[in-house]
Amino acid sequence: MPTKFFPLGGPVPGEDIVGRDDLLMSLEMRLSEGQSVMLASPRRTGKTSIAHEIIRRFKSKNYYTIFIDVFQPATKKELTTLLIDSCLENRTGIKKTTDTLKKGIKSLATSAKLTFRLKDLELDILLDLDREGKEEVLLSYALELPEKLGRLDNKKVLVVFDEFQDFQKFNGDNIFKTLRSHFQNHQYVTYLFLGSKKGTLENLFSHSKEAFFRFATIVPMPEIPEEKWIEYIQKKFSTKKIAAPETAVKEIIRFTGGHPQDTMAVCSEIYYILLESNIQMLSTDVVRIGFERAKSSLIFVFDNILDDIGKNVHTRKILKKIAIGDMVYQGEENPAEVKRAIDLLLTAGIIEKTARGKYEFYEPMFKEYLLDNTF
Template sequence: MPGRLFPVGGPVSERDIVDREDFISSIESRLADGQSIMLAGPRRIGKTSIAYEVLRRLKERGFYTAAVDFFRLSDKREFAVSLINACLENRTGIRRTLETLKDRAKSVAGLAKLTVKFRDLEFSVDFLRDDPDEIALLDYALDLPEVLANRDKKNMVVLFDEFQDASRVAGRAEIYKKMRSHFQNHQNVSYLFLGSKEGIMNSLFGNRKEAFYRFATVLPIPPILEESWTEYISQKFAEQHIKTDEETIKEILQRTGGHPQDTMLVCSEIYYALLETGEKTVTLEYVRIGHDRALLTLAQVYDEILDEIGQRVSAREVLKRLAAGDKVYAKGNPNETKRVLDVLVSKAIIEKKGRGSYKFVEPMFQEYILREF
């Protein structure tokens, strides 16, 4: 049985990144020149896939690379350990170098105040304790990219995913001041910051009161052109000797709005529906089946969004009016409606088209609301 034809659920390989070549090349060039970059946009639009492809290309050119995802971290110690491991992997090829060193240290004369020297990178054995000095550990981690780059005469690029969550991980917003105080002195390291909460990210890098003000160049993520999607989708189905036509692909993109992960998911469900029946032609009926199956898969994602915003008075009512195409200010308190709209925009659920006019970032979420309510 063939492997997954349309990848879903995580970063994709270079062959499945659609219509991003110029953008990827631009980011790669900027980072290679020592410029730091910030990309912000809703989750599941392909930011991480773009970022990892950039890192892959830079690594091929001899750069050291490291990646840390704040979404997966819970405290400062985890952040520090994750960054140290990501940096040291460039030398060891081991993903969890600190844990390996910790195991080795335990086999020596206990965990007294010794100094473990990992080649020429020194750190205290105290860092390997279950309760290390978090401040010292974090300071070491934040300077390690520059130290490693200097020692090995390499340029380095560090990726921070879901960067707006750093304050949650560290427990307070001062973490940004601490990070900036280290990073601004780095001469051989450039940084790539990703974030799914555009409002917070734009404030972090665009508000003069914030520590990372003007630290990185903010690049808008371009939309994927319809013709690029059409070429990709038809080619992928053709690999499995499945026929498509312009009408069916247009219908897929109409239903998904060209949203990267939603489009991949609908195409994937169409593909498996065809496998089940043994058919070799994508028809409008199979598009409908794939779309409905994809909506079921996305239900948990959409329910979590609704649960989060549903705590706000009248939020669901505003969403229903938007989904139905009704006048958004037709009912309720206009001030409360405005506050709800601002929240929905900040969470990248909707985007403003003009005065009093909004559209859903994901047409499939709009369809889900219409069906559920």
């Protein structure tokens, strides 16, 4: 959890979530009705912040809640353990129940208490986690556990999968069929799926041949309205007795396009500049310096985005063309290559289509980075 004054680089606390009231309300309403939801949006736009807030809200409604970041586990065994632990935490209050169980079995007191809390579950299977050749059985058990707990304890259950598309790493496309075959029979569980590979996820949930077709409502991630940013930034600075005139704040949004993490990054740099120079007033000059510093701090992130796209010359040429503002289909490139490059950039959530043959960067600061650098 980020601890900076302007939280940066991870899920933000509820009070720092800007401009998501309507989205959160809509998610809460649908999920409460038992309607599973899929929400996909590019990197660093606030998915995990939303996931954590939804978990907080449903915990306070007395739901059992399970949060899995699918990016984390590297193997099926790790995934299974993570799932089982997250499920059991609702009953035991212990983060790593399976570990505690294995170790605690030595201490009679812990063992007795835990055994009591888990009395109606097959404990042997939990102790089997390290056994070779049991992977599929254990994963099945883990995937059924939310429903089983819900039924046993008569509780509603919310399961959130963050970076859901990353299930692919376990077993290609087949894993999604397995997941669906479990999830579709669940009565007590509602699912929230989040992920950054928008194209992949939208295909998985909306294509009739794909495993998750019509399993969840697809909810779009809206842009954060400018006035919400202005309100938040002014209020935040005012808690430090810093005046933030609207013209200067608007300049921040103009630089970042309101991109969630970039806007926070610029605000954060501005805040440190003001602290260092003991100034209590935001000006457009300070905003410009803050923007330049934020841009340098984001170089590593932007380098990674470029690496992800790959070294394909066509894609990079198209990227540069869009950054400069040239028409993509004008030039000597083969139209099929251009189309392939554009599809890749759209799927990766880097560009958006604004009109026929016209594209814009989703993240204006990434465009600035491209214009600053030769690659």
